Amino acid sequence: MDQLKLYFKNTFGISESDWAAFSSKLIYREFPKKTHLLVKGKVENHLSFISEGIIRLYIPNPDNDLTFGFAFKGNFVSAYDSFLTQAPCIYSMEAITETKLWRISYQDLEAVYKSTEIGNFIGRKAAEEQFLKKSQREIALLNDTAEQRYLKLFTERPELIQKIPLKYIASYIGITPQALSRIRKRIS
Known part of the structure; x- marks a missing residue:
């Protein structure tokens, strides 16, 4: 407490x-x-x-x-x-x-x-x-590419990438796990 x-x-x-x-x-x-x-x-x-x-x-x-x-x-x-x-x-x-x-x-x-x-x-x-969390997510979905959303997640919350299954991250940024795999391969 x-x-x-x-x-x-x-x-x-x-x-x-x-x-x-x-x-x-x-x-x-x-x-x-x-x-x-x-x-x-x-x-x-x-x-x-x-x-x-x-x-x-x-x-x-x-x-x-x-x-x-x-x-x-x-x-x-x-x-x-x-x-x-x-x-x-x-x-x-x-x-x-x-x-x-x-x-x-x-x-x-x-x-x-x-x-x-x-x-x-x-x-x-x-x-x-x-409210801020919700509006930031909506703006990112409308404004950023899937790769940009992933990179933002990676830089703002690196612990996320280590502790959360990739299928949840893919869903969160609005793509399939296969598309996330291709993004990860491309940027590594």
Whole structure:
């Protein structure tokens, strides 16, 4: 929890009393590799902070899953649209590696919003982080070639290439594993 407290102090300037109110609602959970944190059709009830691990967001498909996001240590993760609306989610979330999360439930976060000075600010920042990830991905898909998207991933997140199966990376950048293999061969 020290990592999360430091993050909140540095990012939000959270007071000790607000931290006490917020942290009292947090639940620590560990998930083995390949664990589903959320399955399509279920409602997202948590906003989570990743203490360790990598999470994949994807649309299940009988032929090939469509990976559209990854979340890493030090970031918030949630099926945020389902979390906000409390409606069933149309995608799934899976721990790619052993994952450690600090989670807060929808109801507890609403209580923090009402009982602390900084609660709404924290919620806004989490929402902004989710929005920026989504918009950056959309722009990259519309603007960059598959090779450019791969190279960006490689330079911005080199740990991604080492810890995430290539079939997920290929899906994430919008190509087949065979096309990714050709790109990797061409740039090596």
